[in-house]
Amino acid sequence: MAKRQAPVVKNEIYDVTFEDLTHEGAGVAKIEGFPIFVENALPDEQAKIKVIKVNKGFAFGRLVELKQESAHRIDAPCPIYSQCGGCQLQHVSYEGQLEYKRKQVEQVLARIGKLDLNQVKVHPTLGMEDPWSYRNKAQVPVGEREGGLVAGFYQKRSHDIIDMERCLIQQADNDDVVQAVKRICEKYGIRAYNEEKHKGWLRHIMVRYGLITNELMVVFVTRTADFPHKADMIKEITETFPRVKSIVQNINSKRTNVIFGDETNVIWGEEYIYDKIGDVKFAISARSFYQVNPEQTKVLYDKALEYAQLTGEESVIDAYCGIGTISLFLAQKAKKVFGVEIVPEAIEDANRNAELNGFTNAEFAVGEAEVVIPNWYKQGNKADVIVVDPPRKGCDEALLTTILDMKPKRVVYVSCNPGTLARDLHLLEQGGYETVEVQPVDMFPHTVHCEAVALIELK
Template identity: 45%
Template sequence: MLEKNQIVEVDIIDLTHEGQGVAKLDGFVFFVDNALPGERIKMKILKLKKNIGFGKVEEWLSISADRNQDLDLTYLRTGIADLGHLNYPAQLAFKKKQVETSLRKIAGLTDITVADTIGMDSPFAYRNKAAVPVRRVNGQLETGFFRKNSHDLIPIEDFYIQHPEIDQVIAFTRDQLRKLDLKPYDEKEQTGLIRNIIVRRGHYSGQLMLVLVTTRPKIFRVETLVERLTTAFPNLVSIIQNINDQNTNAILGQEFRLLHGSETIVDTMLGNEFEISAPSFYQVNTEMAEHLYQVAIDFAAVDSEDIVIDAYSGIGTIGLSFAKQVKHVYGVEVIPEAVADSLKNAERNGISNVTYVCDSAEAAMQNWVKEGIQPTVIVVDPPRKGLTDSFIKASASVQPDKLVYISCNVATMARDIKLYEELGYKLTKVQPTDLFPNTHHIEVVGLLEKRN
């Protein structure tokens, strides 16, 4: 009879999609952090439920050849790099297997070939955006990351997967907040001023944006803070305050105030320049996003007669990458600021054969159908929850030759592909791309083609 705190010997036989080791014992399936397939461990039982349990490694009896032994375990404990204990070639193989498993189990596809995951030459320091909480730890204002499944802040200076200059801006800002005696946010008491620091950096331009998320409008000695920041970082071209007075896990509130410089920073993606505002979505790994979008363009194999619908168009990164090769691009995005950005970005790049609307993807799709717009290619890049049935049915009903599906959640993608297959489309190509090295996240591009 197994019980809590008992020490048992187990073999790790698999990894969950989030990178936890899996072991089986006495009818229980156990999930264990920092344990890899092929390892035998002494495991302490932390929790038992009906037929699942959670354990922790007390001792390794054998160690996987795929283990990265150099990882600072802080990155595992916070989830910053929840696959960092697996060496990089094994991470890429693991992600390919995740895609194959989801397509087989959820979409029921057994005959599709999944390409090897496209990886990075150097899978560290790649993130162009960071959002870090500010809290009091041991009586001092700190920046860092929450321990997994908790709101306990672990102070961190080197975030491992963020561009080093972003880490420098965060540490410098933290030091200035301390010197100016600005109070960190306290979730329990609902007190304090500074909730979060967000930093964005243009991969090619090197331009920096800093967003201070505060609980109220007034920041004591804000001019001094701005002056010190811009002196230390001349490429800090945008400093913005965001006010979030709600008791919520959402980072950003509704109100933005410009404290210095420009409302946006500028960067380049596949040869086009993009203005990026504080709330807009922009892929956090520019180098690999270019690979991802190039795969989507190659899969679509467009020509000058094609009409493309870009659903979930964001600030226009995907649609504008297609535009110069096709007749027209129609984009839809639900965030008004992102639509405004996409229109500015089209103008900035001298692209006129695009139309952007602010609406839900479902509604815009139905309106375009009523207007008689006949797309030959539809590109979708939905959030983690995937597509709605109504969008899938509407998009299939206009009978495009091809649907290019870009996904950050292969499980919902597989679910959606199953419905597309029922509606007369066939998945013909799948390319995983590693936009988030050292984490369990994976981006995938799939090509669906209309059956004759």
């Protein structure tokens, strides 16, 4: 059978109408059914494009001339938006972003999950009243240029750092601290890490901020364990920002793109800062996983709690429980909550957070959810409700099999990846469950990422 020839040619110009957006935010146009992906293009726009790369089943292009704009197109307010890889949707109105995310969830539920959207309600995306300055954690790489330090996000598809004063989706306090730390480091002649040569000292500056408490933590990620001018630098940071409660050094001596190394030491102040989501208080360490948008985290967890439909008599399992954020929300209404998480430090934090809030009905175990929960089931422990909040790769098949064996009345699935959510819902549906409704939540405005909560009930 002859191989189908692509209907487009590299470097040629074509007139197209865009139909959709990819999960990375690029516009999708089709020529004779052959998809072409173009950055900065929006559905319903008409344009001239130049094809810059042709692959076997798709091509990439770039905008040459925009002939008809989408009603959702706006001017991105960030001056470095076109270079920076941090945001992908600032050129889309916020209303348009929320609709794009709802459609994205619907499309994968139908295509990957094989769900009938006449039977499953996908609600409009829950967005923010003010979708700016929401991130409570800044972690920025540090480099050198013309003798001075630069700190900012990486340019798209590269490891070149764009120096920035302000990031519009960061809490302003985080930006202020990053800039001050950069200036203090420059003053004392601190050298930035050079990836190619594996030389230099300072790799990343991280700042964490407690939205409710106003507390700040500064983390230096360094290549070596020494700390030049430590006393002077601590004095300047704490005098400039009295709300800094903790200064931490993390040592990462490896040649790697991974931010953190294995050794973390508090060099000044407390090990934790604190924050609250609703009525629940959390201790946050340098390495704790804590959602970066606390305002929308409450929206997300309130929805998970609503879907769990707890009366106070239920036994609940929280798989992938992290530092116990969802577990403790559930513990407010459940008889007993069992959380499981693979990271030992996260379980230490979860136990501390339970104690901090006076919860005696939450118990936590270290291990892989797909190993621990099947063992609990073999020992006769069953749950009325199971809540899962897995990483981007979704739930392990062994965990889904145990859920099907255990047959809880309800499963609440909190997802950061609609694609793996759809895949896992398909498996649960095949095993005797039905997806009742799905609620997208915009945790990361101006980016393509979308969270969703699904309510799944035993047929």
